Amino acid sequence: MAEPRIGVVGATGAVGPVVLELLAERGHGDVRAFASGRSAGSTVTYGDRELEVEEATTEVLAAGDLDLCFFSVGTGPSSELVPAAVEGGAVCIDKSSAFRLVDGVPLVVPEVNGDAAETHQGIVANPNCSTIQLMCALAPLHEAVGLRSVRVATYQSASGAGIDRMDELRSKAPADGNVDMDWPLEGDEFEEEAKLRAESRKILGLPGLPFSATCARVPVLVGHSQAVWIETEDRLTPEEAAEILATAPSVTVAEHPTAKDARGRDDVLVGRIRPDRAGEGLALWVVCDNLRKGAALNAIQIAELLLERQALAA
Ligand SMILES: NC(=O)c1ccc[n+]([C@@H]2O[C@H](COP(=O)([O-])OP(=O)(O)OC[C@H]3O[C@@H](n4cnc5c(N)ncnc54)[C@H](OP(=O)(O)O)[C@@H]3O)[C@@H](O)[C@H]2O)c1
Secondary structure (H helix, E strand, O other), X not given: OOOOOEEEEOOOOOOHHHHHHHHHHOOOOOEEEEEOOOOOOOEXXXXXXXXXXXXXXHHHHOOOOOOEXXXXXXXXXXXXXXXXXXXXXXXXXEOOOOOXXXXXXXXXXXXXXXXXXXXXXXEEEOOXXXXXXXXXXXXXXXXXXXXXXXXXXXXXXXXXXXXXXXXXXXXXXXXXXXXXXXXXXXXXXXXXXXXXXXXXXXXXXXXXXXXXXXXXXXXXXXXXXXXXEEEEOOOOOHHHHHHHHHOOOOEEEOOOOOHHHHOXXXXXXXXXXXXXXXXXXXXXXXXXXXXXXXXXXXXXXXXXXXXXXXXXXX
């Protein structure tokens, strides 16, 4: 394909500008920025120039002049706008949870299940930020020795909840910097916890994987941290796990990585690999920049995979 015509919907949020930054770094020339009517006419930075923000309407997106569309809007707007862009002939990479668990829609972390992207019918779903970093760390271990169970506690940054939550955290005095939980309850757990389990099972192709999550929002601007405990089919020492992860794509093994270390980086940092003192498995600590590999970068890598394999057409 000649230079793809690219749309970035949600260009004024927390994730959209990172998508624009990564596209500009890669030298894409034909890029349009979209957001809601509230932002129409404003500008966003694209490399060394400014793009005027257009209102994303179903009519504009269905007009047929986009090949590839990155959506970084909420589930409501995505549910309405993505099908319009698909109708217009664009392949859509959607970061909301609107389509992630829909049968037939691939949910993709390229390093883990990249081949699934090629089965798309116009939509490829980008997993939740917490799911992406967890999959980068656990899929190589699963491939080596088989996962038997996963327990995870997350410490998720304010930026994971969008640009308004980032502004809220920035504007508060540090002593008053606490942030609230912001996920709806689904039965007796947060929706975020159920998403993390369901998405991980879909990506790994392990529908019955025992998986327990506790998610928390913490007053950190960027970077999600996770404490993870796994049991595996075959026993694995911490040294063997570190060896496997050292050669895994997008993973760097580090001693005691923090969210601050992860900020601005493209890789997932895994450290504190040690025996689980309460069981037979391992404990790990996983951190990642949720706006980059946890969102924008993963979406760009999906697009690059589709372009490389000439799989952009639905
Ligand atoms: N933040 C993360 O770390 C992360 C990671 C993975 C996935 N995600 C997902 O990615 C999506 C975007 O997240 P975010 O954190 O960037 O959110 P955000 O900061 O709240 O930004 C939302 C963006 O969507 C636009 N928007 C809202 N309603 C719209 C509509 N009806 N039509 C067109 N555009 C509309 C907003 O434009 P206006 O400025 O005009 O309102 C803004 O550009 C969400 O689905 C989120 O769950 C986020």
